[in-house]
Amino acid sequence: MSLKNAKKVDTNRYELEVVIDGEKFREALTGVMRRESKKITVPGFRKGKAPLSFIEKYYGAEAFFEETLNTLYGAALQEAANEAGVEIVDDKMDFDLVSISKEDGVDFKVTLTVVPEIEIGEYKGLSQERVKVSVTAAEVNESVKAMAERNARMVAVEDRAAQKDDTTVIDFDGYVDDKAFEGGKGESYTLVLGSGQFIPGFEDQIIGHNAGDEFDVNVTFPTDYHAADLAGKEAVFKVKLHEIKKRELPEIDDEFAKDVSEFDTLKELKADLKKKALERKQKAAEDEAETKLMDQIVESIKGEIPEAMYENRVKQNLQDLDYRLQSQGMSLENYIKYTGATIEEISKTYRPQAEKQVKMRLALEKIVKLENITVEDADVDKKYEEMAEQYSIPVEQVKAAVPAAELKKDIAVEKALDLVKSTAVITDVEAEAKEEKKPAAKKTTTSTAKKTTTAKKAEGETAEKKPAAKKTTAKKAEGEAEQKPAAKKTTASSAKKTTKKTEE
Numbered sequence: 125m126s127l128k129n130a131k132k133v134d135t136n137r138y139e140l141e142v143v144i145d146g147e148k149f150r151e152a153l154t155g156v157m158r159r160e161s162k163k164i165t166v167p168g169f170r171k172g173k174a175p176l177s178f179i180e181k182y183y184g185a186e187a188f189f190e191e192t193l194n195t196l197y198g199a200a201l202q203e204a205a206n207e208a209g210v211e212i213v214d215d216k217m218d219f220d221l222v223s224i225s226k227e228d229g230v231d232f233k234v235t236l237t238v239v240p241e242i243e244i245g246e247y248k249g250l251s252q253e254r255v256k257v258s259v260t261a262a263e264v265n266e267s268v269k270a271m272a273e274r275n276a277r278m279v280a281v282e283d284r285a286a287q288k289d290d291t292t293v294i295d296f297d298g299y300v301d302d303k304a305f306e307g308g309k310g311e312s313y314t315l316v317l318g319s320g321q322f323i324p325g326f327e328d329q330i331i332g333h334n335a336g337d338e339f340d341v342n343v344t345f346p347t348d349y350h351a352a353d354l355a356g357k358e359a360v361f362k363v364k365l366h367e368i369k370k371r372e373l374p375e376i377d378d379e380f381a382k383d384v385s386e387f388d389t390l391k392e393l394k395a396d397l398k399k400k401a402l403e404r405k406q407k408a409a410e411d412e413a414e415t416k417l418m419d420q421i422v423e424s425i426k427g428e429i430p431e432a433m434y435e436n437r438v439k440q441n442l443q444d445l446d447y448r449l450q451s452q453g454m455s456l457e458n459y460i461k462y463t464g465a466t467i468e469e470i471s472k473t474y475r476p477q478a479e480k481q482v483k484m485r486l487a488l489e490k491i492v493k494l495e496n497i498t499v500e501d502a503d504v505d506k507k508y509e510e511m512a513e514q515y516s517i518p519v520e521q522v523k524a525a526v527p528a529a530e531l532k533k534d535i536a537v538e539k540a541l542d543l544v545k546s547t548a549v550i551t552d553v554e555a556e557a558k559e560e561k562k563p564a565a566k567k568t569t570t571s572t573a574k575k576t577t578t579a580k581k582a583e584g585e586t587a588e589k590k591p592a593a594k595k596t597t598a599k600k601a602e603g604e605a606e607q608k609p610a611a612k613k614t615t616a617s618s619a620k621k622t623t624k625k626t627e628e
Contacts, residue, residue, distance in 0.1 A: 128231070130208035136430050139235045141222070142204040144196055149229040153185065153192045160188065185226050193230060201234060211239040214432040237430050244490050245424030248547040252420075254413040255555045257405035259398045267397045271384050272373045281368040285332050288318040292330060293367040296341075300359045307351070308359070312366065323349070330365065338364045414541075417548055422483045429482065437478035438471050445470075489533075491540040499532045499539070507535055 129141040157176050166174035166182050174182075205212050214237055222231040278291060286292055292315050298308025317327045325343040333339060341361040349355040374380050381393040446456040460467060491497070508531070512519040 127204040127207040130204075130210070133235060135428050136213070136237055136240045137235060138208065138210055138238050139233055140201070140204045140208055140210075141231070141233045142200050144200055144230040146225075146227050146229040149192065149196070149224075150226060152196050153188055153226065156188050156192045156195065157185075160191070189224055193224065196230070205238075213237040213239055213430050214436060216432065237432055239433070240427050240429055240486070242425050242427030242429070242486055242490055244421055244426075244487050247421050247487075247491055247544055249549060250417050250420055250544065250547075251549045251551070252413050252416050253553045254550050255409045256552050257402065257409050257555075259401045259405065263401060264394050264398050267401065268376055268390075268394065272376055272380070273371075275380075275384055276371040276373045278369045279372045281370050282335065285334050286317060286330055286365065286368045287370075288331060289370075290317050291315070291369040291371070292317060292365060293369075294330070295364040295366070296361045298359050298361045300354060300357050305354060305359075308361070326361065330363065333365050335365055335368050338362070413550060414545060417544055418484050418487070418541075421487045421544070422480065425483055425487060427486075429486065433482045434475065434478050437482050438474045441474045441478060442467070442471065485537065488537040488540040491543065492536045495540065495543060497536050497539050497543075499535045503535050504528055504531055507531055 126143050126145075127140060128143045129139075131139050133139050154176065157179060161174060161176060161179050163171075164174065164179060164183070165171045166178050168174075169178065202212075216237065218235040220233040220235075222233060224230045224232075281290065294313055294315055295311045296309065296313065298305060300308075315321060315327065315330075317331055319327070321327070323343055323345060326341055329339075329341040329343075341363050342358070343361070344358050345351075345354045345356060347356040374383070376390065378389045381387050381390045385393050385396070387393045387396065442456070445459075449456055449459050460470070463470075508519050508522050508526075511522045511526070515522070
């Protein structure tokens with residue numbers, strides 16, 4: 125297989141002429157005929173038992189050309205693209221079969237979209253401000269308080285009526301026009317008063333009652349309630365209050381520190397919390413400065429970027445969202461149902477992020493070329509080991525999932541980013557001074573421009589259905605990974621036609 129000719133036919137569009145020699149084609153043809161022979165019946169032979177020579181004579185070798193070309197096409201096209209020094213963007217291609225025969229092999233042309241050649245401005249010695257960070261005693265105390273909240277215990281309340289923030293256990297049975305309705309009944313249901321889980325007015329009417337009380341709760345469903353048959357209607361809930369509980373916080377002292385950490389004193393615990401909080405803030409400040417540096421380079425890009433690259437990036441972000449949701453026991457399909465959004469609407473929200481991710485990657489890859497950045501095999505091996513440790517899987521499993529060639533590109537991009545940061549002039553400024561200049565921009569980390577496509581641990585979201593509760597929407601989640609589109613495998617039917625457009 126080899127590249128016969130490559131020529132640019134339009135902006136980001138190339139025509140590649142690819143040749144598969146006769147020997148390679150005949151070898152693949154024999155393999156296809158041997159595989160297909162198991163399904164073929166030839167007069168005088170049992171099914172699958174006819175010699176290849178008889179099958180070829182009976183059906184003709186041409187009958188197997190299509191499948192043979194299918195088996196060779198993807199690798200041949202990728203090899204030709206590598207020889208031409210271009211990267212294929214998507215699988216929307218124009219295919220033209222020049223010739224095909226058992227003796228001479230295959231000659232075909234493909235017109236496809238490639239990664240663009242771009243120009244960038246200055247990327248060394250850029251100036252950027254970085255916010256000075258600190259951690260106050262109040263912030264540390266808030267962290268300690270949060271730990272106490274997480275370690276609070278529930279205790280029964282027997283000497284008073286229910287109050288806001290109490291946890292109650294209730295039975296309820298709802299009626300509209302003296303008729304019970306679906307979803308209006310629950311037994312031993314745990315409800316935190318003031319949480320807003322139920323429709324307005326419901327929780328307020330439990331406040332003031334004692335454990336063991338039975339009473340009516342009168343409410344009116346909101347006019348925009350998700351169940352149309354209940355929207356705007358008055359309802360009566362017959363409620364029995366079984367239990368009242370409150371959260372009891374532990375005493376914050378040295379004993380508390382021993383119980384919740386590896387430290388013996390509260391002072392040591394607070395020192396550790398302060399240290400970790402400072403590290404997080406410093407990392408956030410570094411990320412923000414890094415992002416602003418890349419923003420300067422992205423804004424200097426000159427060149428026409430194919431729409432397909434943005435579309436591919438949006439699709440990848442949606443796949444990442446799906447993976448994260450699956451890790452939490454939910455599918456993207458169910459997420460869409462819970463949020464009430466369409467896949468088109470979610471895709472639209474990802475578009476700005478996708479554009480920035482694509483541009484950042486292109487800019488860093490350009491720096492790799494301009495600086496002749498290389499990656500050694502030792503760098504690749506080290507990265508494989510880091511990934512295996514990060515995801516707690518065998519290194520061989522990582523190697524099977526992430527091709528070395530792709531990992532080399534990602535490492536080169538990381539080195540390009542390190543070059544930008546190491547040559548930048550960073551000025552530390554007080555947070556107040558920075559905010560006086562302009563509002564803080566929404567953070568977008570450059571890790572989206574340099575990470576390879578791997579399984580990633582992330583937090584997902586779940587939605588819980590509650591009877592007679594307000595309709596809630598799940599948060600939109602974001603993800604990031606880089607994926608190179610593979611060339612779409614053509615069919616032999618398309619190979620037999622001239623100028624056949626292959627659509628995804």
